[in-house]
Amino acid sequence: MTKANAVVGQSGGPTGVINASLVGVIEVAKKHSEIANLYGAVHAVSGIVKDQFINLKKLSAKTLELVAGSPSSALGTSRDKPDEEYCAKILDVFKKRDVRYFFYIGGNDSANTCFIINNMAQKTGYELHAFHVPKTVDNDLLVTDHCPGYGTAAKFVACACLGDDLDNRALPGVKIDVIMGRHAGFLTAAAALGKTRDDDGPHLVYIPERGVSMEKFLADVEAVYKKYNRCVIAVSEGMSDVDGVVWTKKIADTGEKDAHGNIQLSGTGALADFLAGQVRNSLKIKRVRADTFGYLQRSFPGIQSEVDAKEARMCGRQAVKYAMKEQSGSVAIKRLPGNKYKVELFRTDLANVAEKTKSMPNEFINAEGNGVTDAFVKYAMPLTGGLPKTEYLAGYPRV
Amino acid sequence: MTKANAVVGQSGGPTGVINASLVGVIEVAKKHSEIANLYGAVHAVSGIVKDQFINLKKLSAKTLELVAGSPSSALGTSRDKPDEEYCAKILDVFKKRDVRYFFYIGGNDSANTCFIINNMAQKTGYELHAFHVPKTVDNDLLVTDHCPGYGTAAKFVACACLGDDLDNRALPGVKIDVIMGRHAGFLTAAAALGKTRDDDGPHLVYIPERGVSMEKFLADVEAVYKKYNRCVIAVSEGMSDVDGVVWTKKIADTGEKDAHGNIQLSGTGALADFLAGQVRNSLKIKRVRADTFGYLQRSFPGIQSEVDAKEARMCGRQAVKYAMKEQSGSVAIKRLPGNKYKVELFRTDLANVAEKTKSMPNEFINAEGNGVTDAFVKYAMPLTGGLPKTEYLAGYPRV
Numbered sequence: 001m002t003k004a005n006a007v008v009g010q011s012g013g014p015t016g017v018i019n020a021s022l023v024g025v026i027e028v029a030k031k032h033s034e035i036a037n038l039y040g041a042v043h044a045v046s047g048i049v050k051d052q053f054i055n056l057k058k059l060s061a062k063t064l065e066l067v068a069g070s071p072s073s074a075l076g077t078s079r080d081k082p083d084e085e086y087c088a089k090i091l092d093v094f095k096k097r098d099v100r101y102f103f104y105i106g107g108n109d110s111a112n113t114c115f116i117i118n119n120m121a122q123k124t125g126y127e128l129h130a131f132h133v134p135k136t137v138d139n140d141l142l143v144t145d146h147c148p149g150y151g152t153a154a155k156f157v158a159c160a161c162l163g164d165d166l167d168n169r170a171l172p173g174v175k176i177d178v179i180m181g182r183h184a185g186f187l188t189a190a191a192a193l194g195k196t197r198d199d200d201g202p203h204l205v206y207i208p209e210r211g212v213s214m215e216k217f218l219a220d221v222e223a224v225y226k227k228y229n230r231c232v233i234a235v236s237e238g239m240s241d242v243d244g245v246v247w248t249k250k251i252a253d254t255g256e257k258d259a260h261g262n263i264q265l266s267g268t269g270a271l272a273d274f275l276a277g278q279v280r281n282s283l284k285i286k287r288v289r290a291d292t293f294g295y296l297q298r299s300f301p302g303i304q305s306e307v308d309a310k311e312a313r314m315c316g317r318q319a320v321k322y323a324m325k326e327q328s329g330s331v332a333i334k335r336l337p338g339n340k341y342k343v344e345l346f347r348t349d350l351a352n353v354a355e356k357t358k359s360m361p362n363e364f365i366n367a368e369g370n371g372v373t374d375a376f377v378k379y380a381m382p383l384t385g386g387l388p389k390t391e392y393l394a395g396y397p398r399v
Numbered sequence: 400m401t402k403a404n405a406v407v408g409q410s411g412g413p414t415g416v417i418n419a420s421l422v423g424v425i426e427v428a429k430k431h432s433e434i435a436n437l438y439g440a441v442h443a444v445s446g447i448v449k450d451q452f453i454n455l456k457k458l459s460a461k462t463l464e465l466v467a468g469s470p471s472s473a474l475g476t477s478r479d480k481p482d483e484e485y486c487a488k489i490l491d492v493f494k495k496r497d498v499r500y501f502f503y504i505g506g507n508d509s510a511n512t513c514f515i516i517n518n519m520a521q522k523t524g525y526e527l528h529a530f531h532v533p534k535t536v537d538n539d540l541l542v543t544d545h546c547p548g549y550g551t552a553a554k555f556v557a558c559a560c561l562g563d564d565l566d567n568r569a570l571p572g573v574k575i576d577v578i579m580g581r582h583a584g585f586l587t588a589a590a591a592l593g594k595t596r597d598d599d600g601p602h603l604v605y606i607p608e609r610g611v612s613m614e615k616f617l618a619d620v621e622a623v624y625k626k627y628n629r630c631v632i633a634v635s636e637g638m639s640d641v642d643g644v645v646w647t648k649k650i651a652d653t654g655e656k657d658a659h660g661n662i663q664l665s666g667t668g669a670l671a672d673f674l675a676g677q678v679r680n681s682l683k684i685k686r687v688r689a690d691t692f693g694y695l696q697r698s699f700p701g702i703q704s705e706v707d708a709k710e711a712r713m714c715g716r717q718a719v720k721y722a723m724k725e726q727s728g729s730v731a732i733k734r735l736p737g738n739k740y741k742v743e744l745f746r747t748d749l750a751n752v753a754e755k756t757k758s759m760p761n762e763f764i765n766a767e768g769n770g771v772t773d774a775f776v777k778y779a780m781p782l783t784g785g786l787p788k789t790e791y792l793a794g795y796p797r798v
Contacts, residue, residue, distance in 0.1 A: 014569050042793050043569075054795040066790035072565030076793035079570070163698035166471030170413050170442075171478070175694070268675065269668010269691055276667065292668055294690035295574070299562035302787035303702065388701035391465035394441050394475035396453040 002127060003034050004100035006323075007048065008056065009041035010073035010135075011106030011113070015149030015298050016156070017305075017312035018135045021105045022075065023068040024316020025133070026056050032324060035101060043076035044106075045113060049089045051096075068313065071299045081109050087116045095126065101323050105133040105316070108141055111330055112354035118328045129323040132330035132350055133315050137298050139186035140357045143348045144332035148315055151308030151383030153180070153297050154190035157234075158387055160293060162194030165201035165232050169392055172230035173287025174221060174279050177202070178272040180297050182238035182246075185209050185360045187297070189372045190380055191234030194387050201232025208238035208246070209360045210369030216242075217275075218282050220370055225285060237271060237292075247271060268292070305385035311343065318345045341382035401526060402433050403499035405722075406447065407455065408440035409472035409534075410505030410512070414548030414697050415555070416704075416711035417534045420504045421474065422467040423715020424532070425455050431723060434500060442475035443505075444512060448488045450495075467712065470698045480508050486515045494525065500722050504532040504715070507540055510729050511753035517727045528722040531729035531749055532714050536697050538585035539756045542747045543731035547714055550707030550782030552579070552696050553589035556633075557786055559692060561593030564600035564631050568791055571629035572686025573620060573678050576601070577671045579696050581637035581645075584608050584759045586696070588771045589779055590633030593786050600631025607637035607645070608759045609768035615641075616674075617681050619769050624684060636670060636691075646670060667691070704784035710742065717744045740781035 008025045010018050022040075029038045039053035047053070054075075059067075067074045082090065094102070102117065104110045111132040121128035134141050137153035157179055168175045179188040185207025192205055203224040206212055212220075224231040240246040251274050272290035280288045315331045322329055329347040336342040364376035407424045409417050421439075428437040438452035446452070453474075458466075466473050481489065493501070503513045510531040520527035533540050536552035556578055567574045578587040584606025591604055602623040605611055611619075623630040639645045650673050671689035679687045714730045721728055728746040735741040763775035 010569075014566050037798070039798065040792060042797070053798055054792060055798045056792075059792075063790055066788055067792060069787070070565060070789035070791065071562045072791065073569040074790065074792040077569045159700050160695050163470045163700040164694055166469060166700075167413050167694055167698040170409075170472040170476045268672045268689060270672065273667045273669065289694065290667060291693035291695065292691065293695070295563055295566055295688065296559050296690065296692070296695065299566040301558050301562040301565075301789055388468070389465055390469035390700055391462055391473065392469065392471065393439060393453060393455075393458075393466060393473040398441070399436070399438065399452055399454045 002100055003036055004098050005037045005039060006035045006101035006103065007039045007041055007053070007094065007099050008103040009044040009048065009105070010075050010077050011044040011104060011110040012077060012079065013137065013298060014071065014073040014077060015135055015137050016071045016152035017148055017309045018105055019070050019074045020068045020309045020312035021133050021135060021148060021316035023064045024313040025103050025320055026059065026064060028317045028320035030057055032320065034324060039097065039099070040075045044078035045080050045082050045086065045090060046078040047076065048093055049086065051093055068309070069304065071301050082113050082116065084116060084120070087113065087120055090117055091120055091126065094128065100127055100129060102128060102130045103133060103319050103323070105135050107136040108353060108355050108357060111350055114328070115350040115354040118350060130328045130350070131319040131323050132353060133319045134331060135312070137187055138181055138184045140184035141353055142356045142358050143352050145335040145343065146333060146383055148308060148312035150186060151305040151385065153187055154193065154380055155305045155384040155387065156297050156300055156303060157187055157190045157293065158193035158384055159303070161191040161202050161232070161234060162387060162390065166390060166392055168201060168230050168232050169394065173289060174225060174231045174285050176233045176235060176272055176275050176290040178235050178237055178290070178292040180293070181208060181236045183208050183357060183359065185236055188234050188236035189360060189364065189376055192372045193377060193381055193384060199228055202234040203228070203231050204233045204370045205372055206235045206239045206370060207360060207365065208236050208240060210365060211240045211242040211244055212369065213242050214278060218278065221279055222283050225283070235271070235275065305383060307383055307385040314345060322347050401499050402435055403497050404436045404438060405434045405500035405502065406438045406440055406452070406493065406498050407502040408443040408447065408504070409474050409476050410443040410503060410509040411476060411478065412536065412697060413470065413472040413476060414534055414536050415470045415551035416547055416708045417504055418469050418473045419467045419708045419711035420532050420534060420547060420715035422463045423712040424502050424719055425458065425463060427716045427719035429456055431719065433723060438496065438498070439474045443477035444479050444481050444485065444489060445477040446475065447492055448485065450492055467708070468703065470700050481512050481515065483515060486512070486519055489516055490519055490525065493527065499526055499528060501527060501529045502532060502718050502722070504534050506535040507752060507754050507756060510749055513727070514749040514753040517749060529727045529749070530718040530722050531752060532718045533730060534711070536586055537580055537583045539583035540752055541755045541757050542751050544734040544742065545732060545782055547707060547711035549585060550704040550784065551702070552586055553592065553779055554704045554783040554786065555696050555699055555702060556586055556589045556692065557592035557783055558702070560590040560601050560631070560633060561786060561789065565789060565791055567600060567629050567631050568793065572688060573624060573629070573684050574631045575634060575671055575674050575689040576632065577634050577636055577689070577691040579692070580607060580635045582607050582756060582758065584635055587633050587635035588759060588763065588775055591771045592776060592780055592783060598627055601633040602627070602630050603632045603769045604771055605634045605638045605769060606759060606764065607635050607639060609764060610639045610641040610643055611768065612641050613677060617677065620678055621682050624682070634670070634674065704782060706782055706784040713744060721746050
């Protein structure tokens with residue numbers, strides 16, 4: 001292989017393990033003399049075009065372990081979606097710095113950036129090995145069985161709802177939890193992973209893949225409340241009406257604004273507060289509370305899923321190994337058959353991942369569209385690396 | 400001592416370690432033959448007056464460990480604040496069931512309940528040993544150095560802000576985090592415990608003990624944003640204006656409502672969204688996000704502070720030991736002098752704790768009223784049991 005330099009970047013929203021993938025790239029790159037310098041792109045593509053890099057081969061093993069365990073994107077990130085012109089600038093910097101290896105950790109947009117740059121390099125006869133390393137809390141990438149980043153976010157959401165359900169048992173009422181996921185319901189569905197008792201919440205789970213009318217939503221809540229005298233509900237921020245229009249959009253369109261008169265569709269408590277208001281006013285239930293889990297879902301430190309962190313690192317490592325032999329691609333995870341959870345990695349073409357998104361398959365969603373199936377739990381549980389066990393006493397026999 | 404029965408209850412808002420206190424009571428009660436039966440009051444005082452109890456001496460060691468590690472109040476809880484009439488009913492049930500020991504785990508209201516019942520028993524010549532076990536995430540009880548429950552909530556808030564600050568470095572902007580605490584700022588102040596680098600957030604911390612005008616708030620945010628091109632802000636839900644009126648009340652009074660037209664003062668995203676709107680509109684900053692940490696602060700499982708869990712359990716144990724010798728009281732924690740964190744427990748009169756609240760002392764608040772001092776960090780850090788170490792690379796030297 002050509003001896004040349006490499007660039008690695010982290011793109012899009014941070015996750016709890018995207019730094020583990022970065023460290024995977026660094027530690028294998030360190031071993032390969034074909035990679036002279038490994039440049040870390042500061043704030044992803046936006047740093048590349050500004051020629052802003054740091055030297056990653058010099059980092060100590062101790063620093064690498066700290067990075068691997070830290071949430072957020074240690075190199076900084078960017079939401080830029082480069083077009084051809086932008087990518088041409090990237091390629092100029094690569095040529096100037098003799099960069100022949102490019103590792104980009106991110107979602108489907110990042111795969112697409114890899115794809116465009118790769119095509120451009122090939123057209124102009126510039127030797128470049130471009131590899132995409134998957135990451136997303138939404139779990140919405142094609143080809144791969146699941147995405148690094150999802151397991152840790154799913155663990156956070158499952159833990160949060162598990163604890164919240166215990167809290168709701170202690171002080172009964174209706175509790176609404178709004179969870180990340182605009183188009184794919186995987187993360188919201190993870191709210192159900194902590195359920196162990198028959199009457200555990202969340203009792204209702206609403207995801208973007210299934211529209212729900214306000215009438216149906218309220219009827220569902222009322223039925224659960226009648227049965228258990230309480231109700232815990234997990235709602236995706238991308239929850240939509242039966243006509244497919246997301247509820248946050250509907251709130252905005254009916255002229256219902258936030259406290260400052262703004263229409264805010266996400267990163268706010270608007271949907272949670274709106275739904276709580278609906279339940280309070282329509283069902284005349286007194287104790288109604290709502291939380292929006294927000295950024296904690298992707299940034300809370302110290303609770304990485306061990307499985308997720310390990311796989312994220314493996315994906316970073318594998319990308320470098322592939323790049324030593326192959327021209328381009330995206331790293332993907334295959335789940336092996338058998339009762340014990342086991343995976344292996346494989347390479348897929350960038351075009352198979354770029355820009356495309358995956359939704360929750362039908363077999364993961366219950367018939368009513370307000371909950372998940374055992375098949376989903378079987379799929380997602382191993383990715384969390386396990387959840388804390390808890391106990392609640394008030395239901396024990398009275399004396 | 401008289402051989403008789405005992406009642407234990409958990410009152411007010413749950414915490415991450417109130418169950419550890421419960422288990423402390425149970426395990427020492429199990430050892431004392433003076434306590435024939437230990438009845439767990441289902442949903443606190445509301446269960447006592449309805450004669451709803453479960454048998455706690457029969458629980459296995461395995462179950463007790465699971466309970467001790469679980470958030471929420473395993474017996475169920477109640478927000479009832481019993482008056483004399485209510486307490487008379489409680490005493491009737493105690494007499495009927497030959498209850499001579501009463502352990503009540505809760506905040507200052509619970510201490511007051513203990514106080515009223517104790518006085519009533521003494522007046523009527525009914526032998527009762529009434530003990531209060533402290534708990535609160537707000538850390539606002541008098542006499543004790545700190546409250547069981549605070550360390551774990553402080554750990555959650557510190558971790559949340561630590562991770563959120565890393566996220567904000569990766570995707571810069573203004574981030575507002577609204578934290579529990581209507582009157583005492585201890586929990587919001589804990590947001591600063593994860594700061595290790597000079598430019599780490601939260602850069603601004605607003606607590607109920609110091610009023611701030613909207614002009615000052617915006618000027619503070621603008622100054623930080625100019626310096627760092629980002630700003631992370633921790634705000635107590637009880638943050639007030641300079642006239643002492645809480646901001647949530649002001650929002651309501653100016654007719655600014657939530658998405659459904661309701662005035663909601665807490666348990667909602669209203670304050671966060673309002674402040675985000677102010678920053679966005681007044682400072683013309685594009686990326687402004689806000690989260691309200693909500694119930695996760697007291698109910699997130701699996702992240703108990705070891706120190707807090709240990710002390711909570713010690714307090715429960717000690718309450719039973721005191722009750723074997725003394726008539727009534729509240730368990731309190733004394734921090735011993737010296738460099739190494741060490742505590743011992745002592746008994747104080749119920750009257751010293753009942754109904755009273757503590758605020759952040761002046762030496763914990765910076766001169767500007769928008770941050771905490773080293774003295775606060777020294778006070779609060781040991782209670783968290785330590786925080787995760789993290790690393791961020793984008794500030795490393797460029798190549």
